[in-house]
Amino acid sequence: xxxxxxxxxxxxxxxxxxxxxxxxxxxxxxxxxxxxxxxxxxxxxxxxxxxxxxxxxxxxxxxxxxxxxxxxxxxxxxxxxxxxxxxxxxxxxxxxxxxxxxxxxxxxxxxxxxxxxxxxxxxxxxxxxxxxxxxxxxxxxxxxxxxxxxxxxxxxxxxxxxxxxxxxxxxxxxxxxxxxxxxxxxxxxxxxxxxxxxxxxxxxxxxxxxxxxxxxxxxxxxxxxxxxxxxxxxxxxxxxxxxxxxxxxxxxxxxxxxxxxxxxxxxxxxxxxxxxxxxxxxxxxxxxxxxxxxxxxxxxxxxxxxxxxxxxxxxxxxxxxxxxxx
Amino acid sequence: xxxxxxxxxxxxxxxxxxxxxxxxxxxxxxxxxxxxxxxxxxxxxxxxxxxxxxxxxxxxxxxxxxxxxxxxxxxxxxxxxxxxxxxxxxxxxxxxxxxxxxxxxxxxxxxxxxxxxxxxxxxxxxxxxxxxxxxxxxxxxxxxxxx
Numbered sequence: 001x002x003x004x005x006x007x008x009x010x011x012x013x014x015x016x017x018x019x020x021x022x023x024x025x026x027x028x029x030x031x032x033x034x035x036x037x038x039x040x041x042x043x044x045x046x047x048x049x050x051x052x053x054x055x056x057x058x059x060x061x062x063x064x065x066x067x068x069x070x071x072x073x074x075x076x077x078x079x080x081x082x083x084x085x086x087x088x089x090x091x092x093x094x095x096x097x098x099x100x101x102x103x104x105x106x107x108x109x110x111x112x113x114x115x116x117x118x119x120x121x122x123x124x125x126x127x128x129x130x131x132x133x134x135x136x137x138x139x140x141x142x143x144x145x146x147x148x149x150x151x152x153x154x155x156x157x158x159x160x161x162x163x164x165x166x167x168x169x170x171x172x173x174x175x176x177x178x179x180x181x182x183x184x185x186x187x188x189x190x191x192x193x194x195x196x197x198x199x200x201x202x203x204x205x206x207x208x209x210x211x212x213x214x215x216x217x218x219x220x221x222x223x224x225x226x227x228x229x230x231x232x233x234x235x236x237x238x239x240x241x242x243x244x245x246x247x248x249x250x251x252x253x254x255x256x257x258x259x260x261x262x263x264x265x266x267x268x269x270x271x272x273x274x275x276x277x278x279x280x281x282x283x284x285x286x287x288x289x290x291x292x293x294x295x296x297x298x299x300x301x302x303x304x305x306x307x308x309x310x311x312x313x314x315x316x317x318x319x320x321x322x323x324x325x326x
Numbered sequence: 327x328x329x330x331x332x333x334x335x336x337x338x339x340x341x342x343x344x345x346x347x348x349x350x351x352x353x354x355x356x357x358x359x360x361x362x363x364x365x366x367x368x369x370x371x372x373x374x375x376x377x378x379x380x381x382x383x384x385x386x387x388x389x390x391x392x393x394x395x396x397x398x399x400x401x402x403x404x405x406x407x408x409x410x411x412x413x414x415x416x417x418x419x420x421x422x423x424x425x426x427x428x429x430x431x432x433x434x435x436x437x438x439x440x441x442x443x444x445x446x447x448x449x450x451x452x453x454x455x456x457x458x459x460x461x462x463x464x465x466x467x468x469x470x471x472x473x
Binding site for chain 2: 232233236239240243246247268269272273276
């Protein structure tokens with residue numbers, strides 16, 4: 001296997017990734033408003049899964065297509081001694097593919113770096129302690145801003161300022177801690193990292209901002225629902241705590257991989273209204289409804305894999321690559 | 327023809343203006359609400375009795391200031407706003423802020439500080455409103471639980 005053969009494979013893989021991702025991303029951008037409307041009919045826990053799945057679908061499917069179909073078809077059907085040259089269109093698409101990946105990886109690395117620096121600052125200036133009702137340690141900060149944050153991607157730590165602890169009653173503090181525990185349980189910071197890693201449609205146009213905003217909003221709602229656990233009294237307690245923390249002053253914008261109790265871009269008023277009109281419900285969603293987002297993903301992936309397993313598919317894919325390379 | 331040429335050559339942004347007087351503002355509000363009107367219509371719809379000539383002069387002044395368009399229908403002029411209320415307010419706010427920021431540094435800082443205060447006050451009002459809603463809801467729940 002020669003070097004030029006591998007370079008050509010790399011070039012084709014990047015170009016085909018970019019083109020497939022562009023088509024899927026553009027389709028998703030068009031469908032996003034309808035998907036957001038649909039997710040509003042679901043419970044937040046399910047809406048979160050659906051929106052995240054949709055956001056990651058273009059990247060996942062494009063990678064699957066490239067790694068499972070286009071690259072194997074090239075390796076299987078392309079003669080090793082080929083002298084084919086790569087055309088300008090293919091080179092341009094490959095360059096754009098490299099650019100979207102480089103930008104998303106840089107963005108994710110920068111966010112991870114900022115998050116790490118934030119944790120270090122908390123460890124340096126804060127004090128590790130245990131709050132009543134909380135089994136995990138908490139970093140207590142002497143910060144003038146009312147901080148309630150969950151920092152860390154794999155091992156999350158709760159950061160809270162003394163100002164917030166003193167301002168809230170024991171019951172309100174417990175509600176706030178339950179809310180943050182919900183983020184920790186559902187590994188929201190890790191999901192944020194995945195979203196940052198997923199490339200945008202074009203190098204300087206992500207194109208999924210509405211979907212990402214909707215996802216961030218329902219993530220907060222899902223954590224609120226976990227914190228109140230179907231109890232209207234707890235729901236009022238959490239609403240009171242949110243307003244009280246908001247009264248303590250503005251919170252500096254946290255790094256992208258840090259979850260804040262009151263993140264920017266999530267309407268406090270809508271969140272409090274939702275908590276006030278909370279309908280206590282202990283009914284479990286139907287089995288079918290529960291499995292819908294995950295099931296849709298599995299079905300989609302299975303269909304793609306089944307398509308790849310067809311004898312003619314690899315040949316057809318190879319023909320597409322031949323057309324692309326010219 | 328001249329009007330057409332003027333309309334296509336003049337840039338479509340509201341002209342720089344000093345603030346409007348009370349009657350001018352009332353007349354503009356009326357025209358924004360009702361659309362094209364003649365002097366008689368405006369006189370009829372004003373909440374205070376004013377002489378026909380006073381309103382006619384005001385409309386003429388607004389036309390000369392570039393805020394109104396007018397066309398002749400029968401023997402009377404019909405006046406209509408040249409800019410939407412949004413365009414006009416946007417221009418006014420932009421000029422006001424730009425004027426402050428172009429002044430000496432303390433003036434700009436003062437404006438920003440006033441804006442921050444205003445936003446803060448609005449936030450406080452929103453939080454008061456939310457607290458009121460929470461109190462009402464708590465009372466409602468409490469009453470519902472009482473036998």
